[in-house]
Amino acid sequence: MAKIVITGGEPLNGDVQISGAKNAVLPILAATLLADGPISIGNVPHLHDVTTTMELLGAMGVQLMVDEKLTITADPRFITSTVAPYELVKTMRASILVLGPLLARFGHAEVSLPGGCAIGSRPVEQHIRGLQALGAEVSVENGFIKARAERLRGGRYVFDMITVTGTENVLMAAALAKGTTVLENCAMEPEVVDLANCLIAMGADIEGAGTNRIVVHGVDRLAGIHYDVLPDRIEAGTFLVAGAMTGGRVTARRTRADTMDAVLVKLEEAGAHLTVTADSITVDMRGKRPRSVNLTTAPYPAFPTDMQAQFAALNTIADGVGVITETIFENRFMHLNELQRLGADIRIEGNTAIIRGVAQMTGAPMMATDLRASASLVLAGLVAKGETVVDRIYHIDRGYENIEEKLGTLGAKIRRLPS
Numbered sequence: 001m002a003k004i005v006i007t008g009g010e011p012l013n014g015d016v017q018i019s020g021a022k023n024a025v026l027p028i029l030a031a032t033l034l035a036d037g038p039i040s041i042g043n044v045p046h047l048h049d050v051t052t053t054m055e056l057l058g059a060m061g062v063q064l065m066v067d068e069k070l071t072i073t074a075d076p077r078f079i080t081s082t083v084a085p086y087e088l089v090k091t092m093r094a095s096i097l098v099l100g101p102l103l104a105r106f107g108h109a110e111v112s113l114p115g116g117c118a119i120g121s122r123p124v125e126q127h128i129r130g131l132q133a134l135g136a137e138v139s140v141e142n143g144f145i146k147a148r149a150e151r152l153r154g155g156r157y158v159f160d161m162i163t164v165t166g167t168e169n170v171l172m173a174a175a176l177a178k179g180t181t182v183l184e185n186c187a188m189e190p191e192v193v194d195l196a197n198c199l200i201a202m203g204a205d206i207e208g209a210g211t212n213r214i215v216v217h218g219v220d221r222l223a224g225i226h227y228d229v230l231p232d233r234i235e236a237g238t239f240l241v242a243g244a245m246t247g248g249r250v251t252a253r254r255t256r257a258d259t260m261d262a263v264l265v266k267l268e269e270a271g272a273h274l275t276v277t278a279d280s281i282t283v284d285m286r287g288k289r290p291r292s293v294n295l296t297t298a299p300y301p302a303f304p305t306d307m308q309a310q311f312a313a314l315n316t317i318a319d320g321v322g323v324i325t326e327t328i329f330e331n332r333f334m335h336l337n338e339l340q341r342l343g344a345d346i347r348i349e350g351n352t353a354i355i356r357g358v359a360q361m362t363g364a365p366m367m368a369t370d371l372r373a374s375a376s377l378v379l380a381g382l383v384a385k386g387e388t389v390v391d392r393i394y395h396i397d398r399g400y401e402n403i404e405e406k407l408g409t410l411g412a413k414i415r416r417l418p419s
């Protein structure tokens, strides 16, 4: 299995180009199933999850073309199957996002239940109930969600809890339903807004995306268009934390600071001097060690769970004690045990981690368990003395485009050992 090897101790300096958002491109790729014609998508990140989604769409008969700038054109007019098989869904939970579009556009869908993953159990009953509120008949048989509806009709659904892909799935289905749908307690994440903007460009009639109440007036057809994906706020946040931890100065380019308020506040609390422009964010530590931060993860606009592991890594070498509480996923502290192997001082009490910063950690072999855990181990390797080897690095390729190259251009001593 491929590994990343890091020799720590270099402050990071320079510019890094941020890619399109994984969590926006995945629902947008699924939304291509709703269109009457080809959709072309720009600012597509080169990620394993994007390849998996293309394989999934391709297996259904969607015709896909990728140009040299990685613009993807998807033409769903001649699909041959409305089944999402277990083999693909098991490698990427976001495959569930094809459920709503397939049902709305073709009247039936069979999607393998995604099941849990390293960070938690991650059920999808809200997706199912939301679609049932639009008139779908849904059953779960032999590990598959089987959904059917001649034509979905507008309905009202109040989500039991805030769910990002649940909101996206029901939103996509409602776009082609007959009549008006009102969705309450919706996720307000920027990626939900980006999906809604893409659907609106396709001809959907949607109000309120980015608030907790979304109203969708269903339309009869959605058209092929071009759409550029939002920058990845989690990738940007990860590089900014890398700059802060190493006492360096890093500018993340092609970013949207307005989607990152909670993360930027924590970087300032850590002692970073921030400069924000329309499309860039600079952190400058002026050579200083970061201060510990306290944070609690919660749905947007609060602090994102997808940045928790990176700030845990920052706290391991920061000045002071930082308390981190994870409220979204029940098992998202896997990186903490690995960080202890580098000498981090961490006490875990339920969903809270109390991290006392140490002056210096030392490199060691570590094992990545999930996407953001991998990122946090790489960040820790950047500051640990000596060599750190992060194994099972395939997790990181799901969500970071060429992370070692990007960190390398900032001055990190990092390389990938192929399997």
Ligand SMILES: CC(=O)N[C@H]1[C@@H](OP(=O)(O)OP(=O)(O)OC[C@H]2O[C@@H](n3ccc(=O)[nH]c3=O)[C@H](O)[C@@H]2O)O[C@H](CO)[C@@H](O)[C@@H]1O
Pocket (backbone or CB within 6 Å): 022, 023, 026, 093, 094, 120, 121, 122, 123, 124, 125, 126, 127, 161, 162, 163, 164, 165, 166, 187, 191, 305, 306, 328, 329, 330
């Ligand atoms: C592809 C994508 O966009 N992934 C993001 C999305 O995941 P995803 O959309 O899967 O996460 P959700 O927002 O659905 O999950 C939030 C919480 O709700 C629970 N829940 C969710 C649905 C449901 O039917 N029942 C239920 O109990 C989950 O187990 C979890 O505890 O949002 C997460 C929370 O911001 C991020 O960490 C992921 O990066």
Ligand SMILES: C=C(OP(=O)(O)O)C(=O)O
Pocket (backbone or CB within 6 Å): 022, 023, 093, 094, 306, 371, 372, 399
């Ligand atoms: C948890 C994440 O992704 P996914 O929902 O695709 O597993 C993530 O991006 O951190």
